[in-house]
Amino acid sequence: MPGTEAIRAVVYDLGKGQRIQQLAQTLGQLTVISNSAAVSIENLPLAAHGLFTCQAFYDIEHEPKVFYYYVHLTVRVPVSKPYLLMSDVSPVEGSTMWMRCNLENGTGPIQYVWQYETRSGNISAFAQGNTNIINVTNINRNHTGWYRCVASNAVNSESSNRLWLDTIFGPDIPQIDVTPYSITERGYSALERETVSLLCQAQSNPASQYVWFYNNSQVYTGPQLTITKILRMHTGDYACLAQNTYLNTRSKKTISLTVYYPPDGSPSCSVEAALNYTALRLICSWPGGLPSPSLHWTGLGNTANTNTAVLLPSEGLNSNSLFTCMGSHLALKQSTECSTRTHIPPAEPECFPYVTNNKQYLMLSCSWDGGAPKALVWWEGPDGQAKGGEENSNILILRYGTASSGKTYTCHAKHPLLAQTKTCRLTLEAPVLLTQRRVVSVYEGSDVQLTCNLRANYLPVSEITWFNNQGVGVLDTSKYALLQTSAWANLTVRDTDETQDSGEYRCSTSNAVGGTEINVTLVINRYPMPPNVTLVKVMYNSRQRNEVELEWQVENEGGGGWTGFILQHIWVSEQPGRRGSNNDSKQEMEERISPPDWHSNIIQDPEVRIYTVGRLTPTVTYQFRIMPVNHRTFGHPSAAKTPAEPRYNVYPAVIGAAIGGMLFAAFLTALLLVFIIRNRNNNPRLHDMLFGLQHSQSRENINFPEDELEGRSEGGIEEIGPTMALPRAASPLTTSPASATPATSQAPPPGDDNEPVSVTITVKATGS
The missing domain is CATH 2.60.40.10 (Immunoglobulins)
Incomplete structure (x- = not known):
């Protein structure tokens, strides 16, 4: 084993076959290659790392020989799949963090590569080195993305899973976009009644929340503020506030929005006098609007701004010249225009005086209206009075009573289109x-x-x-x-x-x-006294004593001087036994009860000489008098007279009654004869007694048949009608026996013998 001096056998063959030692089990799956001095190791473990020595022994009779072959076996471990660790996966922009690439195993030297992948998928090497940890200082938003680490050695290379790094930042200063887009010196602009959209964007992680302010008043929440049909009143400052609620940070930006609007109405054109009323000045005005409208006069070859004027000499201009001014505005689709004409006042200057209500001043007014431009008017007086020029009209004020009688006051009027000055004059006079x-x-x-x-x-x-x-x-x-x-x-x-x-x-x-x-x-x-009047006749005109006829005469008829008469009567006395009669009227009773007083009848016709007073009480004795009148003057009343009774004549009454009776008896006799003739069949004896017997042949000559005669005789009775009443006393001329019977049978029942009977007898007498 490396680092030791001891040698341990792994496998040997001393001529009696291969012998694999227990140590070989820790070195992997060791296999001896037959007929060779070679071994094969599979699934090489890390424990196999070390120095292997091959000893070869040669059997030589004289002296054995041993050969040593040394093989250093280096066992290299491949790197395992690394995994990435970050100190902060959501660092704040500007902070510091570290990233570590951890391995389970791997034989060094190991190289580490740090990869950065953007959102779009682009991968780039962020850092590399032989250490598995790196420090990142001053983190910014560009570090946001996917990160992985790659570990490599001589054996292999492995990559870790990617890890998202989310940098927290913002918000930045907002960016405001205005649609439609228009920039002025003061900021943004929009046309009135357009739809304007304001979009606010601020870089921030997490995303910002937005609040809109108009002139420091909150109006909306959200990134986009839309104003439909914006008006001029919406002009002002709009501010967008962006907020990062994670970091509790905010930023703000303000813009100025100006709403352009056209002026109201249309341009106004006018012409005025200039250069002491020897030239014309054309004025085109269109106030209001934002920005100011563009104005120019057509046909003059120059352009004028608002409220600017064009000066023209009056020479060569007609009395009816037309001038046109064009106006345009960026908020209007079409331009508009106005026109003005020049003309001389149609009439002559007018002058008239008038006095103030309190009679303190005399005002001399002079006017010359109707011109374009207006005329200049001024006064000149005879005693040095003057009043400077004024347009259209001018008033010279004089203190009441100081004007000169018979002197002339002159008014002068001048118009730019006329070379000569016009005048009108007033001459003041005292009245007669x-x-x-x-x-x-x-x-x-x-x-x-x-x-x-x-x-x-x-x-x-x-x-x-x-x-x-x-x-x-x-x-x-x-x-x-x-x-x-x-x-x-x-x-x-x-x-x-x-x-x-x-x-x-x-x-x-x-x-x-x-x-x-x-x-x-x-x-x-005063009117003269009317002449005297004398009553010459005062007499009742009937036995009823209810009407009196009066006649009078006027002294000095030809003198005149009267307009009418007043005829008066007064109650004097009443006959006994007739008081309270049913025939008395209410007025007559009041006259008897009330004290005596004169009652007047007004006669307005001065030519009348006879008058009848009616409705008198028969039992009352009256007195009458008359007086003339003319307008307001009353004449002397005549002497009062009592009415005289009417003269009664019996002979005319008797003659009239006899004639009336005879006529009435003749009428009744005729009716009786008609009755007898029509009823001869019913009363033949009466018929024969009056008319005698006639031959039978005469009856055959009747034109009517018998039945028709009977019908007529029956109908004749119905046609007679009601019986007539006879007078109360039979006429002495009616002595026929035939008329006595119907007169007796048809007489009305007797009445009151004392009832009065009204008989009117009119007698006309003519005398020479």
């Missing part, structure tokens, strides 16, 4: 009043109109005021009525009264230049 009549005379009770007018239309406008006879300003009341315009004023005095309304009325006017007034005298006259 006129009236149709200085003295007006009317009768009392009538309405009268007083007139007052201006001689001309004065500038400034004059205001007309009326004052009554007491010096008080007149307003519209029940007494006074005002009707006025700027040039005249009429005052109407209603229902004039001599005492209250007579006197001086004053019409006054004034303006900022001066004032004047005019007096009108109003004379109120």
